[in-house]
Amino acid sequence: MPVVNVVTSAGRRVLTGAVCAGLLLAGCAAPRAAHGPAVAEGGRTAPSAASPAPGAPVPARPAEIPGLGPATRSHIPATSSQALVVKGDGPHSDQSTAVLYERDAATGWKAVSQPWPAHNALRGWTAHHRAGDLRTPIGVFALGDAGGALPDPGTRLPYDQSEEFNLSGTGFLGEPLEGSFDHVVAIDYNRVPGTSPLNKVRPLGLGKGGGVWIHVDHGGPTRACISLQRDDMRQLLLALDPAKNPVIVMGDAGTLGR
Structure with a gap:
């Protein structure tokens, strides 16, 4: 980016091009938190740590005697x-x-x-x-x-x-x-x-x-x-x-x- 000299009314020069480049590189706002599920390699959504593994059997409850409350x-x-x-x-x-x-x-x-x-x-x-x-x-x-x-x-x-x-x-x-x-x-x-x-x-x-x-x-x-x-x-x-x-x-x- 070219450096442009600007003379202010007070006679001071500022380097506007260099300043803008620095702001763009540093980011003008605070970093945003990531949203949405993590994406694994290949574009697939990574499973949540709290989710059961796909296809995992659900433990069956022990059978009760029919008709007894x-x-x-x-x-x-x-x-x-x-x-x-x-x-x-x-x-x-x-x-x-x-x-x-x-x-x-x-x-x-x-x-x-x-x-x-x-x-x-x-x-x-x-x-x-x-x-x-x-x-x-x-x-x-x-x-x-x-x-x-x-x-x-x-x-x-x-x-x-x-x-x-x-x-x-x-x-x-x-x-x-x-x-x-x-x-x-x-x-x-x-x-x-x-x-x-x-x-x-x-x-x-x-x-x-x-x-x-x-x-x-x-x-x-x-x-x-x-x-x-x-x-x-x-x-x-x-x-x-x-x-x-x-x-x-x-x-x-x-x-x-x-």
């Missing part, structure tokens, strides 16, 4: 990895369906049995069971002790074989009750865990009932128990594993879904 799930102990879920058809129905589930630490719960038809008490379900109310208590209870009139079929639970399990008479529909207690699993409702299902000690008092078992189905509603077909009862006994801290989750479907 958050309130019900919260009562299943974290140490339990085996659960027999018994869903009643309705709050006043004596018909239910049972499914055995097991939990894997990584993948969650999965069914390990087919749905088993079941009976519960004549008048359905209750959250406040009383002796003689002909309703099955709703809740999550441990399963730890078994027994029956017949020999142990090979269960890993403690098993008490006794003639006291022999039963006679008829049920609510006139069906024979004989053989119903050939095999039973005690439900830990108002009982002393670690004892025979025949133990009659009631920690909550006699008024709260007791002697609530899973037993062989006799073709009709029960007084408070859960009953399964004979073959299904045998499968349950063979599957239950004390090391998995098994529980029963039982109630009408609407209540369990809360």
Whole structure:
């Protein structure tokens, strides 16, 4: 750029060309911050450090037991990895369906049995069971002790074989009750865990009932128990594993879904 001499009114000369060149080289404004994504070599937009890598799998959440709401799930102990879920058809129905589930630490719960038809008490379900109310208590209870009139079929639970399990008479529909207690699993409702299902000690008092078992189905509603077909009862006994801290989750479907 040529240097132009300018004479001011005061007789002083300034080098206008050199001054303008210096301003252009230095920049007249403050440097602007860069905007927009960084551009990688070749014109491609560089991925953000916070963005997941393209195609990276999203970790799946462990599966929950279908039909159980958050309130019900919260009562299943974290140490339990085996659960027999018994869903009643309705709050006043004596018909239910049972499914055995097991939990894997990584993948969650999965069914390990087919749905088993079941009976519960004549008048359905209750959250406040009383002796003689002909309703099955709703809740999550441990399963730890078994027994029956017949020999142990090979269960890993403690098993008490006794003639006291022999039963006679008829049920609510006139069906024979004989053989119903050939095999039973005690439900830990108002009982002393670690004892025979025949133990009659009631920690909550006699008024709260007791002697609530899973037993062989006799073709009709029960007084408070859960009953399964004979073959299904045998499968349950063979599957239950004390090391998995098994529980029963039982109630009408609407209540369990809360």
